[in-house]
Amino acid sequence: MKKLTKITLITFISLAITGASFTWWQISTQLSDNKPCLFCNHQILETHRFYEDNLVMGLCNHKPIQPGHCMAVTKRHIERFDEITNEEFLAIGRLLKKTNLAVQKIYGPSAYIIHQKNGAAVGQTVPHVHFHYIPKKKTKHKKIAIFGLLWSFVANIFKSPISMSKLRENVILMKRELTHL
Ligand SMILES: [Zn+2]
Numbered sequence: 655m656k657k658l659t660k661i662t663l664i665t666f667i668s669l670a671i672t673g674a675s676f677t678w679w680q681i682s683t684q685l686s687d688n689k690p691c692l693f694c695n696h697q698i699l700e701t702h703r704f705y706e707d708n709l710v711m712g713l714c715n716h717k718p719i720q721p722g723h724c725m726a727v728t729k730r731h732i733e734r735f736d737e738i739t740n741e742e743f744l745a746i747g748r749l750l751k752k753t754n755l756a757v758q759k760i761y762g763p764s765a766y767i768i769h770q771k772n773g774a775a776v777g778q779t780v781p782h783v784h785f786h787y788i789p790k791k792k793t794k795h796k797k798i799a800i801f802g803l804l805w806s807f808v809a810n811i812f813k814s815p816i817s818m819s820k821l822r823e824n825v826i827l828m829k830r831e832l833t834h835l
Contacts, residue, residue, distance in 0.1 A: 691782050693711075693731075702714050702715075704724070704832065709742050710745040711727050712832075717810060728746070732782070733781045735770060735772050736772075758789075760828070763791055767790070769788070790802075
């Protein structure tokens with residue numbers, strides 16, 4: 655193995671371990687502090703929400719892994735996927751499809767991930783059921799695109815949240831696109 659490849663690999667593994675430890679520390683702190691739920695907090699919802707119906711809400715992420723990172727959450731405070739009703743599940747599905755169409759128009763990603771966690775042991779930091787929609791920017795190097803996305807997950811742990819004005823801008827963009835769907 656070339657020296658540069660070794661150094662890159664060691665750096666990546668070290669950052670991944672540090673990132674995992676930091677995430678665990680964040681989860682432990684949140685659990686021990688017994689903080690109120692972020693997705694039931696009216697102030698948070700007012701600034702992050704781009705969609706709302708009687709069952710679900712669409713929120714822009716304040717610390718996006720990639721531009722266009724959004725979340726679909728239930729309006730009811732429930733913690734896990736198995737607690738959602740069939741109606742809420744359909745509403746979440748409809749919202750994720752709309753979110754995808756809007757993000758495609760605004761950011762033009764080449765691919766996207768939808769993921770959902772259940773329990774602190776698998777990294778759920780907010781104990782209120784939510785689905786992440788994470789688009790992937792277009793890249794020239796398709797074969798290494800997956801490493802770029804993995805890197806975004808690790809690097810995101812060390813990033814600061816985006817400014818309130820940028821968040822407001824993202825919410826307005828999403829609201830505007832959703833009115834055309
Ligand atoms: Zn909640």
